[in-house]
Amino acid sequence: MNIYQALLDNYLEIYQVNLKTGNINFIKNMYHGTSDNISNYCEEILNNIYEEDRNKYIKLVDLNYVSRKIAKDKIIRRLRMKVNGLYKWIYFETIKPTDFDKNNPNILYTFKLDDKNIGDITKILLESYVKVLKINLSNDSFSIIKILDDESSDSSINFSTWINNFVAEGNIFKQDEEKFMKALNVQMLKKYFKTNKKLELKYRRKIADEFKYVCLEISKSTDYTKDNKNLLLKVTNIHETYSLELERKRILEEQAYYDKSTGLLNMNSYINFCEEYVLRKDKNNVAVLFADLNGLKRINDIKGHEEGDKYICKFTKILKDFFGKYLCYRRSGDEFIVIMDKENEEQALKHIKAFKNYLKSFAYPLASVGYCWRENPISIQNLINEAEKYMYKEKLLHYKQYPKFIRTPEEK
DSSP states (O other), X not given: OOXXXXXXXXXXXXXXXETTTOBEEEEEOTTOOOOSBHHHHHHHXXXXXXGGGHHHHHHHTOHHHHHHHHTTSOOEEEEEXXXXXXXXXXXXXXXXXXXXXXXXXXXXXXXXXXXXXXXOHHHHHHHHEEEEEEEETTTTEEEEEEOOTTSOOOOSSOHHHHHHHHHHTTOBOGGGHHHHHHHTOHHHHHHHTTTOSEEEEEEXXXXXXXXXXXXXXXXXXXXXXXXXXXXXEEEEEOHHHHHHHHHHHHHHHHHHHXXXXXXXXXXXXXXXXXXXXXXXXXXXOEEEEEEEESSHHHHHHHHOHHHHHHHHHHHHHHHHHHHTTSEEEEOSSSEEEEEEETOOHHHHHHHHHHHHHHHHTSSSOSEEEEEEEESXXXXXXXXXXXXXXXXXXXXXXXXXXXXXOOSOOOOO
């Protein structure tokens, strides 16, 4: 459940009051008041307070009284206020944010229908969010409801400047700066919220000197209008859960696209690349190598699959040493493919020739190899088919040279 939405749904009025200046910032405004000062707002809505409770309400907007009281504890009162034309008992409570101090003397005034089961949702809000701001896009201003201790609490500057300063101070992970700045650009937000109600962004920001994943959520405030574009900005620490999610995705991707035994790309990856290449508008030069291990079945039959696996790993290491910067796939048990995307013919043949010569340096060649290079081929599969044909020709020569497979491969 969205805690902030729960806050708005459960309370009739919420506003932030600066105990030094009396300035007021509305989060939810039942009476649609327009005053920017708590004393003026009191005069504006006083007729909505039950006559016997008006002195009680006036006391609550006396800043000196409130300052003294909240220094010891929060203020809780019951009073009657007009709701939809009828007087009802209202539960009033002041909330002092965790970052309240002499430089940030802002408190929350909350009003809710009197209910014995009232939960302190505001306190949950303040504990759950890293940052809560109210932004006015119309004049590029903002008010602070909650920020971390090491963030600037200067809300006298405009919102755009505050965000620029926040990034310049190194609070956003370098790779996330661009998307963060784009998302919080005032002009972009104006355009975005013409047709949308909520914006979400995951990024990394500094919390206690460490970069952690957080989720930014911006939504229209209840008093959002064309002329008064108020938004609520909330930032939640999701580092633990999101890091686990990313790790799960990495593991699933590894299982889906990598061969477990060799660490090479698997057939799923190969098929994806081939399909992606066909859709490319601009084709490019491609070389492919097709290798089939020699004698793997004999090793498995005579020495067992454990030795066969060692043989596969031995060949895989050689393949990676020569073609590590290219796409290397294990197509099946003893078949391997290398795709040299965007490679010129001279360089491709140089790598392939060196690889084949190295394989021949063993007393028993580890694999038979075929290859093919084409300029801007239409299909990768066509190249693979051609390379496979050349591989089988080399395999026949291998059988002629080693007709009885008298010995298993040995290094030179």
